[in-house]
Amino acid sequence: MTQVMLKELAKIYNGSIAPAVSSLSLTLESGSLTALLGPSGCGKSTILKMIAGLLPPSSGDILFDGTSILRKRPEQRGAAMVFQDHLLFPYMNIADNIGFGLKMQRLPKSEIQSRVGKMMELVQLGGFNARKPSALSGGQQQRAALARALVTRPKILLLDEPFSNLDANLRIEMRELLRTLQQEMAITTLFVTHDQEEAVVLSDRIALLLGGELRQYDTASALYAQPNDEEIARFFGGRNFISGTSREGRFECSIGTFTLGGNYRGRVGKLTFRPENVRIGDDSQAENSFDALVLSKIFLGTQTRIRLAAGGEEFDATINPEDALNLEENMTVRVRLPKQSLWVLP
């Protein structure tokens, strides 16, 4: 159980002007799993390498339980990494691979054996001791790599897109396994990913990184419902942005006046709401109801997306495919926006 704190951490690579990471401050609560989410090339891996000690930061500090670890060498930090390539050592069998970290700690052979054995059971690799890494499937290799990091009981587990080389079903299995083991062992974990869904499913909190900068650090549901700005909203699949003014719990725009769920202290800007929260065909006179024109209808599989227009603004709604059956283009429908689902961007 280790609390990890990054303080104004920055990295500027030699010969480049733009920083790869600029002034990042982040506190990872002890035993939590944090997803570091962002598009590729936004400095996520650089952050992991700085925590692991594989790359010196240009400025800032890294604290484990309040103590700076910047002067410690990588092998003294207790920051175990798992990479995208499993990086199992090809000349060692699976048991020796998983036991490598314990061997480096000079533990007695009997203890290494018993801890490796237990770990292999946990990751469903029991009986694979003598196999060489090349004799394992992709999922088994990544499980072995995960076991190799976990068995050392690291202060922090650093995962650099560890499942992105696996196929979809295997990826879901691995996420569940990781989450179970991480919670059982209560290891502070930082998980780098560019997959928004993976971050949402897996983590306690998400640190959203865009262009080397931390843009929002929050729970997944807060990132969906209360994004800090339009770019973040769009990153999480937000599609509806309506310009207007908010005052005293109301939002005025060309569609009309909406009652808001909270007090936004006179933010002027954009009203946003998730497409899945739009109610169609309630045929009610309830608050926040208005007439809209159906522009198009796209079948998405589990949902159908309806493009609507009202008051010169266009927006999307996603509804059950069955409910969409009786909707036609150029039809006028009654639309309601529940006030709890409305959010005004600051």
Next chain:
Amino acid sequence: MPALPAGISVTEIDIPHKVRPEKPRSRLFNLAKLSLALLVAWLVLPLLPLALWSFSRSWYFPDLLPSDYSWRAWEYALSSTSGVPQAILRTILIAVATTILSVIVGVPAGRALGLYQFRGKALIEVLVLAPMVIPGIAVALGLHVVFLKLGLAGSLIGVMIVHLIPTLPYMILVMAGVFANYNPAAESQARSLGASALKAFYYITLPAILPGILIGSIFVFLVSWSQYILTLLIGGGRVITLPLLLFNFATSGRNDITGAIGMIYILPGIVLLLFAARYLSGRNMSAGNLGQI
């Protein structure tokens, strides 16, 4: 070259057999066998007279074979009065020391060239290759002056150092090829699991590059073993190695002793060739990577 046995498998010529049915294919196969036989003959036949000379007592023109045989050339060559056993030991000592030095220099240099991009890399690659193109004697004449001033001329250590000139390119090229296919992230992985830099090298890097080091060492040993001009110039006639002795006897017309020393002289090449063929071919792509830079 030790890589030869791999290349000899001419039988594996790639023929699109759907286009060409059985008959032409077997003809080609015979052609391959023939060329293999020619190659072996070309390599082995020149050695036959040498072997015959070493066992001959008298062999005069126009006889096809010696008229009388004896062991005396071998007896003399293996006795300490000839200086051959001492020269063998000295040559081995120099070749082994040169090999160790070239590993110490060549592994880091090969890593830099194989793994990293840096300014002036192309220039350094040319400089590394230069000793293979520029005659060693040109360099050695200039170096001789420097070595005289440093007190290295005429010494064993001076000869070892000068042997690095023709041997280092081989080691660096082999190691650059090895490192071009090497993923340094494995070292980062080991470090993050608690291995010190030294342990990461020992447990992770070394097993991956060892076949390359062995192949490079074979090259270096053989090139050092057969060095003549550089040893003569820098050794100043005081460091007598086997090739120097061989040349002495060859120029003095003692064909029988020359034959015996010659047989000893080619021995390491054959032994190392067989070793490379048995243990190294196919295990690692290092030799194949020679052509990568």
